[in-house]
Amino acid sequence: MVLIKRDLMDELKDHLSKREISLIIGPRQVGKTTLMLLLKDYLEDRGEKTAFLSLDFEGDKQFFSSQSALIKKLELELGKEEDYVFIDEIQRKENAGVFLKGLYDLNLPYKFIVSGSGSLELKEKIHESLVGRKRVFELNPVSFEEFVNFKTGYRYEKKLNEFFEVEQEKTESLLLEYLNFGGYPRVILEETLEEKRKNIDEILQSYLEKDISYLLRVERVDAFSSLIKILASQIGQLVNYSEICLTAGISMQTLKNYLWYAEKTFIVQRLTPYFRNPRKEIIKSPVIYFYDLGLRNYALGLFGNLPMLPELGLVFENFVFNILRDKIRFSGASLHFWRTKDKAEVDFVVNFGESILPIEVKYKNFTKPKISRSLRSFIKRYSPKRAMIINKNFKEKLMIGQTEVIFLPFRELFSIELDKGKHGFIL
Numbered sequence: 001m002v003l004i005k006r007d008l009m010d011e012l013k014d015h016l017s018k019r020e021i022s023l024i025i026g027p028r029q030v031g032k033t034t035l036m037l038l039l040k041d042y043l044e045d046r047g048e049k050t051a052f053l054s055l056d057f058e059g060d061k062q063f064f065s066s067q068s069a070l071i072k073k074l075e076l077e078l079g080k081e082e083d084y085v086f087i088d089e090i091q092r093k094e095n096a097g098v099f100l101k102g103l104y105d106l107n108l109p110y111k112f113i114v115s116g117s118g119s120l121e122l123k124e125k126i127h128e129s130l131v132g133r134k135r136v137f138e139l140n141p142v143s144f145e146e147f148v149n150f151k152t153g154y155r156y157e158k159k160l161n162e163f164f165e166v167e168q169e170k171t172e173s174l175l176l177e178y179l180n181f182g183g184y185p186r187v188i189l190e191e192t193l194e195e196k197r198k199n200i201d202e203i204l205q206s207y208l209e210k211d212i213s214y215l216l217r218v219e220r221v222d223a224f225s226s227l228i229k230i231l232a233s234q235i236g237q238l239v240n241y242s243e244i245c246l247t248a249g250i251s252m253q254t255l256k257n258y259l260w261y262a263e264k265t266f267i268v269q270r271l272t273p274y275f276r277n278p279r280k281e282i283i284k285s286p287v288i289y290f291y292d293l294g295l296r297n298y299a300l301g302l303f304g305n306l307p308m309l310p311e312l313g314l315v316f317e318n319f320v321f322n323i324l325r326d327k328i329r330f331s332g333a334s335l336h337f338w339r340t341k342d343k344a345e346v347d348f349v350v351n352f353g354e355s356i357l358p359i360e361v362k363y364k365n366f367t368k369p370k371i372s373r374s375l376r377s378f379i380k381r382y383s384p385k386r387a388m389i390i391n392k393n394f395k396e397k398l399m400i401g402q403t404e405v406i407f408l409p410f411r412e413l414f415s416i417e418l419d420k421g422k423h424g425f426i427l
Contacts, residue, residue: 003038004150004185006031008139012039015135016084016111021104023130024115026139027266027291028211029203031185032115035139036086039113043084051077054088064093067102074110082109091116097129104133117211117265140266141183141292143326144319145414148174150188164411171411172392179315180304182294193304200298211265218261223250227258231268231288232299236317236347238285238339266291269325274336274349274356287337289321309363316363316410317347320390323413324348324359327425331418344374352424359388366394369407379403386424 008024012035015022024032033054040050051074053060063073074085090096100114114134142150149157151174156163164171181187186199208225212218226248231239245255262268270286290296293315297303306312324335328350338346338358348359358378371389379387379400387405396407406427419426 002189003034004031004142004146004188005154006035006139007143007146008137009035009038012113012137013042015137016043016113018135019111021100021130021134022111022113022137023134024113024137024139025117027141028117028207029184029186030139030141032117032139033088034185036088036113036115040084040086049078049081049083050086051083052086052088055092056089061092064099067099067106070103071106071108074108078110080109082111085110085112087112087114089116090114101129101133104130140322140326141294142185142188143183144175144178144323147178147183147188151177161412161415164414168393168411175319175410179293179312179319180297180306182292182297184292184294187294196294197298197303200294200303204295204298207265207267212261216261218258220250220254223248223254224258224261227255228262228267229299231262232290232296235289235296235314236287238287240285267295269321271321271335271337274338274351289318291322293318313361313363317361320359320361320410320413321348324350327416327418333418333424338378340377344377346374346378349378350424355424356382356384357386357388357424358382358384359390362389362391365392366407369394369396369398369405371400371405375405376400379405 012022012024016039024035026032037052040052043050053063053070053073055061055064063070078085090100093099096116100112103112145160148160148163148171152163181196182200184200184203186203187196190196190199208221212224213221218224227244227250230244230247241252241255245252248255250258259268259270263270268288268290270288272286273284275284294303296318297306297315302311306315321335328335332353334351336349336351338344338349346358347361350357350359358375360372360375375387375389378384383401384403387400387403389405389407390410390413391407393409394407395409395412398405408427412427416425416427418424
């Protein structure tokens with residue numbers, strides 16, 4: 001069986017020695033169960049004993065009627081030694097957070113590795129129940145780097161940056177494929193467009209039926225589905241709540257609830273505007289981006305068939321957003337966008353606290369440096385040390401006043417690292 005290697009595996013392995021529960025969350029069907037089974041195989045190859053239970057299996061549900069019922073099952077399978085217990089699809093257990101908290105507080109000899117979809121947090125407030133008792137690992141759709149490694153047979157796994165530099169045409173071809181089809185493993189593994197479409201459709205329908213309708217008890221699944229389509233057509237644009245309510249035929253409160261559901265189940269992510277005064281953020285409209293580009297495209301009937309600009313440019317912008325989001329995770333930095341009343345706009349502003357970095361995204365081939373009026377306006381107002389223009393192929397640096405403006409090909413975005421110093425990123 002062909003598998004896509006996931007970078008999260010190494011982090012999970014490192015956490016096996018910690019007593020905390022390893023809690024794997026993420027969108028439906030991104031490979032959480034597969035990752036757990038691979039981790040189980042890894043442990044067993046080392047001679048460790050494991051138990052694997054899933055609330056998707058009818059035969060396993062009886063063991064979750066109470067903590068004592070589960071403990072009896074584990075003692076039967078593992079004894080009372082320091083072994084490993086995998087629990088899959090925990091969101092199907094009522095009061096999952098309280099249930100896991102009780103297990104943890106019994107000081108059992110077992111290390112628990114648990115998975116759940118995004119609806120877990122919505123139903124159970126699990127993070128509140130497990131404060132100090134768990135570490136969360138978020139598994140998202142396959143990243144572009146994971147995708148390229150898989151598509152190139154892992155020949156360049158340790159030198160992917162060199163591959164991007166030497167094989168620029170191949171890199172751009174792979175980018176187009178990724179922008180069209182996204183990062184769901186089942187979609188990537190299929191060879192034909194027809195099979196890819198069938199899989200992305202099944203993923204979307206499963207999400208609507210199992211997470212939205214069954215688990216979250218959303219009555220108007222049709223309205224929720226319409227909302228996803230509307231948001232898909234407006235990535236990177238200001239959310240107009242009144243207009244969406246009118247189009248989807250829902251109330252303002254229902255819209256806000258549905259948006260919250262879509263965020264917490266890892267379908268979309270909300271991006272807030274940048275202001276010097278943080279209090280202003282909460283009264284200004286956000287913009288929306290999708291976790292998976294293929295799902296976004298499928299919602300609009302563009303799956304595998306993205307037209308050229310501006311559509312491709314918007315999806316590329318979403319692609320860069322996902323990379324930036326992952327780059328700054330756990331760093332304390334925050335990601336925003338910038339808009340003014342006179343229509344000046346900058347796609348992203350990374351706020352590092354003591355410094356800020358404005359970033360524009362252009363899906364185009366530059367032959368010479370060209371800086372937009374909007375970016376010049378931002379530089380004039382805020383005087384950042386650096387600004388960045390991420391594009392397809394062009395690399396150059398120039399100065400506007402005291403600001404260094406860097407034109408960066410998208411392929412070099414993967415090699416930048418966070419800097420503890422003033423400028424945010426090390427290039």
